[in-house]
Amino acid sequence: MDGDAHDLEDTPLAQRWREARPPAAGVHVDSAACSRQSVAVIEATAQHARHEAEVGGYVAAEAAAPVLDAGRAAVRVLAGMPDAEVVFTTGSNNALDILLADWPGERTLACLQGEFGPNLAIMARHGFEVRTLPLEESGRLDVNAIGAALAHDPPALVHFTVLGSHSGVVQPARAMASACHGHGIPLIVDAAQGFAHIDVAGIGADALYSSSRKWTAGPRGVGVLATKPGFLSEATRQRISHTEANVGMHVGFSVALGEHVAAGVEAVQARLREVGAATRRALADVRGWRVLEALDEPSAITTLRPPDGVDAQDVRARLIAEHSIVATYLGTERAPREMNRPALRVSPHVDVTAADLGRVAEALAEVTPG
Known part of the structure; x- marks a missing residue:
């Protein structure tokens, strides 16, 4: 057959x-779970570990800065966010946790009916009241109803997953962004399945996050968060910059991003x-x-x-x-x-x-x- x-x-x-x-x-x-890394990605990650052993972790991290900067630049290209502040995370859940913990406003949030279960748990942990965006029968966002829904009972935030963990249905992210902009509602985009898979460039999100291990074919245990300048508080940005990091995995992810752009x-x-x-x-x-x-x-x-x-x-x-x-x-x-x-x-x-x-x-x- x-x-x-x-x-x-x-x-x-x-x-x-x-x-x-x-x-x-x-x-x-099984790429939606974890893609296969290239030999170059594997060797770059291992080479950084060797360099740490040779010169010390902090010296090696300084030497890796150009590779990491190139990785952040590739993220800006793929996200269509040329001015974005880009930080590496431990994965998509970590990025959402950072965003919701930092949010200073009312804790109401709208998302799709098919929201990822672990995301719902993070929302609940941060005390968010979750509302459901209107859908068509297919499970796709109802773009004709979204404006009225946001006007009737506007949430403080919209969290929008462009491609679900449980479905291959591509959601109309640009229509969602347009509706959010029209009602002055910040938009967070979960691109864990969409990044390097479908076109997520220039959606118009205030924040977009993804993991490394799926369609970019990078290492596990690393992800990325891109935000408009000033979307995260200075206190959170400072905290992230001083968080312990697996720089070798960041290097591997950056190499994988470069391979993807080059392809x-x-x-x-x-x-x-x-x-x-x-x-x-x-x-x-x-x-x-x-x-x-x-x-x-x-x-x-x-x-x-x-x-x-x-x-x-x-x-x-x-x-x-x-x-x-x-x-x-x-x-x-x-x-x-x-x-x-x-x-x-x-x-x-x-x-x-x-x-x-x-x-x-x-x-x-x-x-x-x-």
């Missing part, structure tokens, strides 16, 4: 991306759209499974609802153990306000081949009971 994935060509971009990395031990279709931002985005469509075609006819995104949804994330009575977590485990295929199990805790049953997520990067997708389809059919 290979669906209709045979039309996914193995392009020069895909070949370069693959050749830059250690060979995969199987089929990796061509628009070319990578276009390839990921092709990959998403090919994945959905390949998996559309696997017995009993339902692809939840439209074929032409402009993302590389495919969400699969299992047949009745089939345990998606067990399927994911069998794919790894029996076929060396890495995908993601989606428990309902990822989006507790929207998900009513678990699912499986398949998220290849630009280097996936038609043969890989055919192998995933065949393996999924084989491990599905019934």
